[in-house]
Amino acid sequence: MAGHMVGADTAGPTAPDAATVRDRLAEQASVIRSIMDGPGVDQAVQVAGRIVQALRAGGKVIFFGNGGSSMDAGHLSAELMGRFAFDRPSLPAVSLPDATAALTAVANDYGYEDVFARQVLGIGAAGDVVIGLSTSGNSANVVRALEAAAAAGMYTVALTGSHGGKVAGVVDTCIQVPSDSTPRVQEACMHLGHTICEMVEAAMFRKSEN
Numbered sequence: 001m002a003g004h005m006v007g008a009d010t011a012g013p014t015a016p017d018a019a020t021v022r023d024r025l026a027e028q029a030s031v032i033r034s035i036m037d038g039p040g041v042d043q044a045v046q047v048a049g050r051i052v053q054a055l056r057a058g059g060k061v062i063f064f065g066n067g068g069s070s071m072d073a074g075h076l077s078a079e080l081m082g083r084f085a086f087d088r089p090s091l092p093a094v095s096l097p098d099a100t101a102a103l104t105a106v107a108n109d110y111g112y113e114d115v116f117a118r119q120v121l122g123i124g125a126a127g128d129v130v131i132g133l134s135t136s137g138n139s140a141n142v143v144r145a146l147e148a149a150a151a152a153g154m155y156t157v158a159l160t161g162s163h164g165g166k167v168a169g170v171v172d173t174c175i176q177v178p179s180d181s182t183p184r185v186q187e188a189c190m191h192l193g194h195t196i197c198e199m200v201e202a203a204m205f206r207k208s209e210n
Contacts, residue, residue, distance in 0.1 A: 027181070031188050034178040043175045044192050047129070048199035050155050050173075054129045055204060060092040062124055062154075064116045064145060065133030068186055070097035072133055072193065079197040088205040094123065096145075116145035126153030134158065135185045137165020137174075146170045159189040 035041065051061055061080060063073035073095045080093035096119045097103060106118045120130060130149040132142040137160035146156045147170050158167035158174045161182075168174045177188040 002146050016055055019173045024183075025109050026183055028187055031177060031179045032191065033189060035192070037101070038178060040177070040192065044196055045199070047157050047173055047175070048196045048203070050157075050198050051129050051196070054127055054155065055091055055200070059125065059128045060094060060123075062094050062096065062120060062128060062130045062149075062195070064096035064119075064131075065142060066097075066139050069133035069135065069189075070095075072186065072190055073131075074098050074195060075190070076131075076193040079194065080134075080200065084194075084197045084201045086205075086207045088201065088207075089189050091200070091204065096120070111142045113144055116141050117148040120145045120149050120154070121152060124149060124152060124154050128154045129157065130154045131157040131159065132167060132171070133160075133189060134165065135161050135182045137161060137167040137176075138165060143167055143170060159192065161185040191198060 054061065061077070062083060063077050064070070065073045074097065077093040077095035078097075080091040082090070096116050099119065100140065102119055103115045106115045110118060116132075124130060128149075130146065131144050134142040137158065142158075145164045146158065146167055150156045150170060150172070156171040157174075158164075158171045160167055160174065160176055162176055162178050162180055162185075164174055164176045168176070175189075177185045177192075179185050
């Protein structure tokens with residue numbers, strides 16, 4: 001008879017419990033503490049400063065990544081384009097994965113490895129800030145786009161995991177989250193991304209007292 005048999009020594013499903021929630025929160029807290037004790041703090045300040053410099057010079061910020069990182073790219077772009085902590089004018093930020101027609105056209109005509117590089121070269125300019133998100137640091141399309149941006153005179157940033165991957169040798173600033181867990185890296189990247197957006201907003205505009 002076809003099918004799968006569960007042996008007596010095989011653990012079955014486990015019910016959701018509070019211990020799992022506490023464990024995951026503790027893991028993330030540990031990662032954040034490690035970032036605080038490492039170079040990530042100064043790197044985040046540096047990236048925020050370069051974004052402010054680019055925006056004041058008429059430039060833009062370009063974000064991209066794959067899968068969950070593509071959603072994070074859109075999220076961070078929206079924080080600048082819309083607002084973060086208070087009402088103020090919009091800031092020029094772009095999330096390349098959101099351009100579905102361009103992404104699929106380039107993937108179809110040139111290959112998936114070029115979906116971000118071609119967009120970067122199409123809309124980017126020297127002095128812009130380009131931020132690639134890759135948990136492994138080895139996503140071919142992210143690496144290729146960062147290489148293209150660097151060659152074109154853009155300031156390049158990677159948000160990635162503990163090993164840095166190939167992007168570490170390509171970008172101007174590589175913020176490496178000290179974790180090998182994909183969820184913990186993604187969560188920490190969003191924490192850093194939010195804080196960078198907060199610093200940029202505060203540097204660009206005076207908060208209204210009304």
